[in-house]
Amino acid sequence: MKLITRRWAVLGATAILAASITAGGVIAAQLTTFENPDRLAKAIEKDPLVLAADIPAAGGAARHSVLVQETSTGHICLWDVPSATPGLKQGGCNSADDPLAGRPLSVSFSYDGGPAMASVRDARLIGLTAANVASVEVVMNDGTRRPMRLEQARVGGAEYFAFGYRFKAGDLRRGIGPAAVVAFDDSGVEIDRQATGFTG
Numbered sequence: 001m002k003l004i005t006r007r008w009a010v011l012g013a014t015a016i017l018a019a020s021i022t023a024g025g026v027i028a029a030q031l032t033t034f035e036n037p038d039r040l041a042k043a044i045e046k047d048p049l050v051l052a053a054d055i056p057a058a059g060g061a062a063r064h065s066v067l068v069q070e071t072s073t074g075h076i077c078l079w080d081v082p083s084a085t086p087g088l089k090q091g092g093c094n095s096a097d098d099p100l101a102g103r104p105l106s107v108s109f110s111y112d113g114g115p116a117m118a119s120v121r122d123a124r125l126i127g128l129t130a131a132n133v134a135s136v137e138v139v140m141n142d143g144t145r146r147p148m149r150l151e152q153a154r155v156g157g158a159e160y161f162a163f164g165y166r167f168k169a170g171d172l173r174r175g176i177g178p179a180a181v182v183a184f185d186d187s188g189v190e191i192d193r194q195a196t197g198f199t200g
Contacts, residue, residue: 036073040093043071049079052153052162053126057083059169061122066164068128068155070096076155080110080126080164091126096156104130105183105192123167125178125196131159134186138165138196141179148181 053066062084069077076099079091090110100106111123129136129150136148150161167178183192 040071040073040075043073043075044069044077044089044093047071049081050153052078052128053149053151053164055080055124055126055164055166058166061166061169064124064164064166066126066162068153068162069093070156078106078108078126078128078162080108080124099155099158099160100128100130103192103194104133105136105181105194107181107194107196109178109196109198111198120172120177121169123172123177123198125163125165125167125181127163127181128153128155129161129163129183131161132185133161133183133191134188135184136161136163137182137184138178139180139182140171140176142176144176146178 047069049067049069051065052068055064055066057063062082065081065083067079067081067089069079071077071093074096075093076096077091077093079089081089091108094101094106105127106129107125107127109123109125111120113119113121125138127136127148133150136150138146138148140146146165146167148163148165150163153160153162171177177198178196179198180193180195182190185191
């Protein structure tokens with residue numbers, strides 16, 4: 001299983017990524033930039049999760065949930081969790097003081113298979129946006145766009161939007177993949193753009 005997130009950073013410089021396999025009590029993560037990484041790892045394992053968005057099953061790929069977690073360590077985490085293996089979480093955490101790492105949009109992109117695009121079996125994108133974001137689109141490397149469905153999410157007492165999306169296997173087989181994620185305000189003005197880092 002491949003995780004491409006560059007520190008929830010496609011998200012931002014203060015974010016940290018984690019691929020957490022909590023079922024066996026193991027957390028594979030880059031947590032060294034946090035003051036107490038062991039405490040955060042334990043919080044990720046035990047603190048409650050809240051459903052923010054859904055990625056339906058498709059083409060043999062299992063349903064995934066987009067979950068928000070407010071940890072006892074003062075972090076907000078966003079996770080992509082498959083229904084078939086709920087102990088496996090992919091995503092990352094930021095300080096609860098700045099869940100979006102100073103930007104209106106935070107995204108995490110992961111895929112199974114690869115590294116060549118043609119051998120990717122399942123590719124997904126999850127994200128969290130500020131309340132002033134009216135719409136989000138994924139710009140594909142062929143110039144086409146995929147609109148994201150935004151779901152209201154309350155995080156740390158503030159209003160946000162969350163989304164989850166599965167890319168079509170047929171697009172990936174033809175070499176069509178996500179290049180960037182773009183956020184717009186209610187006037188249609190672009191207010192953030194983040195590269196996925198996916199080159200195929």
